Amino acid sequence: MNRAQKAAESIKKAKTIIIFHHVAPDGDGLGSSLALREMISQLDSVNKLDAVITGKIPDTYKFLPGIEYLKKSNDNSLHQSYDLAIALDCACKDRLGDAEELFNNARSTLNIDHHISDDGFADIDWIEPKASATGEILFKLIEPLGIKLTQNIAIGLYTAILTDTGGFKFENTKPETFKICAELLDAGADPVNIYNRCYESKPLAMVQLHARAIDNAIYLENNEIVYTKITRKLLEEINASDDHIDGITETLRQIDSVKIALVFKETTRGTTKVSFRSNGINVCEIASFFGGGGHKLASGCLLEKNIEGTVNDVITT
Amino acid sequence: MNRAQKAAESIKKAKTIIIFHHVAPDGDGLGSSLALREMISQLDSVNKLDAVITGKIPDTYKFLPGIEYLKKSNDNSLHQSYDLAIALDCACKDRLGDAEELFNNARSTLNIDHHISDDGFADIDWIEPKASATGEILFKLIEPLGIKLTQNIAIGLYTAILTDTGGFKFENTKPETFKICAELLDAGADPVNIYNRCYESKPLAMVQLHARAIDNAIYLENNEIVYTKITRKLLEEINASDDHIDGITETLRQIDSVKIALVFKETTRGTTKVSFRSNGINVCEIASFFGGGGHKLASGCLLEKNIEGTVNDVITT
Numbered sequence: 001m002n003r004a005q006k007a008a009e010s011i012k013k014a015k016t017i018i019i020f021h022h023v024a025p026d027g028d029g030l031g032s033s034l035a036l037r038e039m040i041s042q043l044d045s046v047n048k049l050d051a052v053i054t055g056k057i058p059d060t061y062k063f064l065p066g067i068e069y070l071k072k073s074n075d076n077s078l079h080q081s082y083d084l085a086i087a088l089d090c091a092c093k094d095r096l097g098d099a100e101e102l103f104n105n106a107r108s109t110l111n112i113d114h115h116i117s118d119d120g121f122a123d124i125d126w127i128e129p130k131a132s133a134t135g136e137i138l139f140k141l142i143e144p145l146g147i148k149l150t151q152n153i154a155i156g157l158y159t160a161i162l163t164d165t166g167g168f169k170f171e172n173t174k175p176e177t178f179k180i181c182a183e184l185l186d187a188g189a190d191p192v193n194i195y196n197r198c199y200e201s202k203p204l205a206m207v208q209l210h211a212r213a214i215d216n217a218i219y220l221e222n223n224e225i226v227y228t229k230i231t232r233k234l235l236e237e238i239n240a241s242d243d244h245i246d247g248i249t250e251t252l253r254q255i256d257s258v259k260i261a262l263v264f265k266e267t268t269r270g271t272t273k274v275s276f277r278s279n280g281i282n283v284c285e286i287a288s289f290f291g292g293g294g295h296k297l298a299s300g301c302l303l304e305k306n307i308e309g310t311v312n313d314v315i316t317t
Numbered sequence: 318m319n320r321a322q323k324a325a326e327s328i329k330k331a332k333t334i335i336i337f338h339h340v341a342p343d344g345d346g347l348g349s350s351l352a353l354r355e356m357i358s359q360l361d362s363v364n365k366l367d368a369v370i371t372g373k374i375p376d377t378y379k380f381l382p383g384i385e386y387l388k389k390s391n392d393n394s395l396h397q398s399y400d401l402a403i404a405l406d407c408a409c410k411d412r413l414g415d416a417e418e419l420f421n422n423a424r425s426t427l428n429i430d431h432h433i434s435d436d437g438f439a440d441i442d443w444i445e446p447k448a449s450a451t452g453e454i455l456f457k458l459i460e461p462l463g464i465k466l467t468q469n470i471a472i473g474l475y476t477a478i479l480t481d482t483g484g485f486k487f488e489n490t491k492p493e494t495f496k497i498c499a500e501l502l503d504a505g506a507d508p509v510n511i512y513n514r515c516y517e518s519k520p521l522a523m524v525q526l527h528a529r530a531i532d533n534a535i536y537l538e539n540n541e542i543v544y545t546k547i548t549r550k551l552l553e554e555i556n557a558s559d560d561h562i563d564g565i566t567e568t569l570r571q572i573d574s575v576k577i578a579l580v581f582k583e584t585t586r587g588t589t590k591v592s593f594r595s596n597g598i599n600v601c602e603i604a605s606f607f608g609g610g611g612h613k614l615a616s617g618c619l620l621e622k623n624i625e626g627t628v629n630d631v632i633t634t
Contacts, residue, residue, distance in 0.1 A: 167484050169512040175502040182495035195486040201573040204540055211531035214524060223521055256518040 003126045008144035010110050010124055011040060014084035016048040018106065021088045023054045023097035027061060027163025027198060029089045032112075032134040034066040035156030036088065039138070042147040050078055054097035063197045064159060065152040073099040081105045087122060089134040091115035112137055114164075114172075132172040135160020139180045151188030158189035163198055206244035209235070213248050213263070220315070223257035227315065229307055230265045249298075253277040262314065264307050272310035275300045290314065320443045325461035327427050327441055328357060331401035333365040335423065338405045340371045340414035344378060344480025344515060346406045349429075349451040351383040352473030353405065356455070359464040367395055371414035380514045381476060382469035390416040398422045404439060406451040408432040429454055431481075431489075449489035452477025456497045468505030475506035480515055523561035526552070530565050530580070537632070540574035544632065546624055547582045566615075570594040579631065581624050589627035592617045607631065 001009070011017065019036055021029035030053075037051045053070040061067065071078060085106030090096055090113060096103050103109065111122035114137060116129035131137045135157040142149050161181060165173045185191060209230075217228040230245055245265060252261035259281055265273045274290070276283035276299050284299040290313075292301020303310045318326070328334065336353055338346035347370075354368045370387040378384065388395060402423030407413055407430060413420050420426065428439035431454060433446035448454045452474040459466050478498060482490045502508060526547075534545040547562055562582060569578035576598055582590045591607070593600035593616050601616040607630075609618020620627045 167486070168508060169484070169516075171509050173502070173508040175499040178495045178499035178502060182492040182499065185490070185492040185495060191485060191490040192488050199486075200571050202571050204536070204572050204574055207531060207568065207572050211528045211534075214528035215532050217528075219521070251524065254517050254519050255521045255524050257521055 003128075004140040005144045006124060007110055007112065007126050008141055010084060010108060011086075011141075011145065012043065012045055014082070014108070015046060016079060016082040017046055017050075017084045017086065018078070018082040018102060019049075019051040019086045019088065020090070020096050020099050020103055021053070022090045022095040025053060025055065025058065025061070028133045028135055028160040030057070030061045030064055030067075031156040031158075031160035031163070032088045032138055033070070033156075034064050035135065035153045035160070036086065036138055036141070037069060038066055038150060038153050038156065039141060039145060039147050043145065048079060048082070050082075052078070052099050052102065054099050060198060060201070061159070065155055073097075073102055078102065081107065084108050084110060086110045086112065088112055088138075089114070091118045093121045130172075130174065132170075132174060132177045133160040133164035135164070136177060136180055139183075149183065149187045154184040154187035154189040155194065158184040158191070159194055159198065162191075162194060167195070167199070203244065205238055205240040208238050209240040209244045210248055210251065212238060213245075214251060217252060223255070224259040225262075225315075226252045226255065226258050226260075227262040227264065227311070228252065229311065230263060231307060232266050232268065249275045249277040253279060264311055264314075266307045267302075270306060272303045272305055272307045273300060274303065274310065274314055286314075320445075321457040322461045323441060324427055324429065324443050325458055327401060327425060328403075328458075328462065329360065329362055331399070331425070332363060333396060333399040334363055334367070334401045334403065335395070335399040335419060336366075336368040336403045336405065337407070337413050337416050337420055338370070339407045339412040342370060342372065342375065342378070345450045345452055345477040347374070347378045347381055347384075348473040348475075348477035348480070349405045349455055350387070350473075351381050352452065352470045352477070353403065353455055353458075354386060355383055355467060355470050355473065356458060356462060356464050360462065365396060365399070367399075369395070369416050369419065371416050377515060377518070378476070382472055390414075390419055395419065398424065401425050401427060403427045403429065405429055405455075406431070408435045410438045447489075447491065449487075449491060449494045450477040450481035452481070453494060453497055456500075466500065466504045471501040471504035471506040472511065475501040475508070476511055476515065479508075479511060484512070484516070520561065522555055522557040525555050526557040526561045527565055527568065529555060530562075531568060534569060540572070541576040542579075542632075543569045543572065543575050543577075544579040544581065544628070545569065546628065547580060548624060549583050549585065566592045566594040570596060581628055581631075583624045584619075587623055589620045589622055589624045590617060591620065591627065591631055603631075 019033050021033045033051050040049055051070050052073050085103045109122035111125045113127050114131040114134050118127045128137050213228045217226050219226050249261050249263045261277045263275045276287055278297050282296050284294050284296050287299035287301045290301040294300055336350050338350045350368050357366055368387055369390050402420045426439035428442045430444050431448040431451050435444045445454050530545045534543050536543050566578050566580045576596055578594045580592045593604055595614050599613050601611050601613050604616035604618045607618040611617055
């Protein structure tokens with residue numbers, strides 16, 4: 001029996017099932033949860049089926065069909081204990097957040113995930129690190145569950161795959177990914193609408209902050225190095241928040257002459273966070289030198305210094 | 318005999334073949350040309366095979382395998398007349414530019430295209446308006462030609478499809494598109510590298526111009542309308558050229574509150590071009606009112622007025 005069959009058997013023999021995904025949910029967590037909920041709802045064997053979210057539903061994903069079924073972990077209608085608890089897209093139990101106790105209370109547990117770091121915390125662990133998304137793994141459940149691929153399932157799984165591959169541009173984009181997407185489109189997932197919902201609506205303050213930060217950027221060494229400063233004053237002026245900063249280093253890195261892009265961010269405590277991105281140079285070594293870390297092409301560090309002092313230290317090094 | 322077989326037969330019976338794509342070549346034109354060149358090069362029946370480019374090869378596409386084979390239409394090594402001339406991705410003969418005469422000189426002609434407006438100007442016209450790209454149509458030639466899908470062919474066709482679907486986000490993204498992409502990845506096309514080459518390298522002046530234009534933008538009607546002005550002075554200051562303006566209206570339209578985004582561009586003649594983008598409102602009607610046109614969600618017009626006068630006219634209307 002392969003892993004999909006094994007997982008399907010555990011689902012088919014449970015009368016009560018609860019589904020979880022990780023905290024700070026993204027397109028894969030939410031899309032997978034709602035798709036799996038809809039898959040299981042087709043089974044006559046199940047008489048209590050719940051899906052739990054910890055935290056707020058991000059506005060971006062409110063379009064997902066079935067989003068109204070998600071319950072908070074303290075919802076009164078939840079059972080104390082389920083026959084089966086399923087964790088999706090969670091590399092470890094901690095990532096269940098508030099819902100960890102509910103997961104632990106279940107009579108059996110199933111863990112479906114694509115993170116290579118997944119530590120296998122359930123009775124049945126189905127981990128496929130090569131899958132682009134947990135949504136890609138769930139697609140393989142349709143046949144052994146003996147259910148129909150509906151349009152709503154297709155929308156959930158397509159959203160999962162689209163967002164976790166960054167729009168088919170990350171290394172996890174494989175032939176299998178496209179084969180599955182072809183079937184999801186055949187089943188009614190609309191790639192234009194889903195793309196628009198996931199990517200085409202940005203807060204005004206974010207767009208303004210990016211423009212200002214890039215306009216203020218300073219170029220060094222024949223435009224091979226670029227940096228910009230995000231002060232608390234700038235954030236206040238534009239009415240932007242810290243999460244609006246995401247992506248500025250990426251935009252700077254995409255400039256054709258640039259080899260290293262840096263963003264200096266003043267924290268509320270007056271210290272300074274530095275993000276590094278590169279097109280080849282090992283910036284993790286630089287970040288490590290300042291007590292930080294990360295990946296070769298994307299890393300960061302935090303200095304207990306004000307922003308001007310930090311720029312001075314890092315740029316002259 | 319279906320259209321793919323008919324096209325393949327015309328290729329197999331020609332001893333000398335010349336391939337063309339449209340002027341101002343894009344990823345579909347170039348990727349398709351080079352992929353088809355490589356396909357035909359596998360046939361023993363062909364003893365002279367050329368591919369022609371009119372104009373300059375855009376830097377972005379210099380990574381395409383076989384790019385070194387492209388010849389200018391006045392290249393001395395070209396024949397005066399070929400058994401077969403193939404036009405790719407050209408909606409009408411005019412789009413062949415300088416190469417139109419060479420096309421006319423051929424003993425037979427084949428036109429492969431996905432533009433719905435293609436007027437069918439060749440002996441054999443193979444037009445598939447539902448195909449996402451000409452590259453998608455060419456994939457169907459592999460079997461009837463009896464050739465092997467090599468990595469170089471896969472890279473050309475994947476580039477064609479990726480760019481003409483805007484990274485799988487346009488309406489032309491169909492189940493068939495993904496099925497073909499799965500096979501192209503299986504044959505060695507690297508989605509990460511091709512994405513990076515097509516989209517991740519932007520001129521410094523372009524990034525700076527976008528930042529400045531967005532930073533200067535003016536918001537009206539509860540941020541539902543946004544506009545920005547691109548003067549010649551601004552372009553000179555940043556050392557940017559007119560083609561660096563592409564995409565600014567799109568970025569403004571992506572702001573969540575925005576319903577209509579406008580960009581006013583001062584031309585070298587002192588007149589003003591206006592681009593409109595919307596998230597639902599028919600901006601073609603507005604552009605038409607000012608003598609322009611386009612699509613419902615994307616249109617434009619040219620006013621014989623200076624930029625301030627044009628802003629005044631259009632915004633107060």
